[in-house]
Amino acid sequence: MSWARLVTVGDETLEQKLIHVPNGGARSPIEAAIMVGLGVKKGVPDLLLPIRTPLYGAGWWELKAGKNKLTDDQLAWHARLRADGHYVQTYWHWHEAAADILRYLERGNMTVIVRAQP
Numbered sequence: 001m002s003w004a005r006l007v008t009v010g011d012e013t014l015e016q017k018l019i020h021v022p023n024g025g026a027r028s029p030i031e032a033a034i035m036v037g038l039g040v041k042k043g044v045p046d047l048l049l050p051i052r053t054p055l056y057g058a059g060w061w062e063l064k065a066g067k068n069k070l071t072d073d074q075l076a077w078h079a080r081l082r083a084d085g086h087y088v089q090t091y092w093h094w095h096e097a098a099a100d101i102l103r104y105l106e107r108g109n110m111t112v113i114v115r116a117q118p
Contacts, residue, residue, distance in 0.1 A: 003098055008113040009051070009105055018101070019048040043073025045081070045088060049101060053108025056087040061101065064092045 007014035021044050027035065045060040052058065060081055062074060070078070070090060078088045087104060091097035105112045 006115045007102065008115070009110050014101070014105075017049060017051060019050065021046055021048060041077070043071060043075075043077040045074070045077065045090075047097070047101075049104065051105065051108065051110070053087075053104065053110075055107070056104075057085045059087040059101065059104045060089075061097050062088070062090040063094060063097055064090060066092075068092075 001015060001018060001020065004015035004018050005013055009017060021040075022035065023040055023042065023044055023046065045062040047061040047063065049059040049061075060078075062070065062078070064070070078090075081088050089097070089100055091100065102112060102114070
């Protein structure tokens with residue numbers, strides 16, 4: 001998420017505010033048990049932006065690769081989050097998700113500054 005270092009939201013960078021949820025990836029049974037013990041939930045979207053806007057409590061983004069589709073667990077979490085007043089979207093290209101994250105912030109009347117890469 002190095003691109004998020006180039007975005008300022010208020011007095012912090014987007015990198016400081018955007019949270020990656022460690023749900024995906026292959027894990028050994030021991031690692032999986034540890035993650036479950038820590039509270040990781042199967043199907044929760046990959047990215048969380050815990051910033052309230054006039055319309056939403058927070059923003060969540062699921063990032064998919066290739067021809068991967070949403071799982072039943074992911075669909076259930078997306079529905080649950082939307083029912084609780086959160087913004088949820090799925091993208092197959094990170095640049096589309098990044099653009100949507102910026103739109104989410106701008107619709108929330110946030111001051112968003114995107115710097116050119118040094």
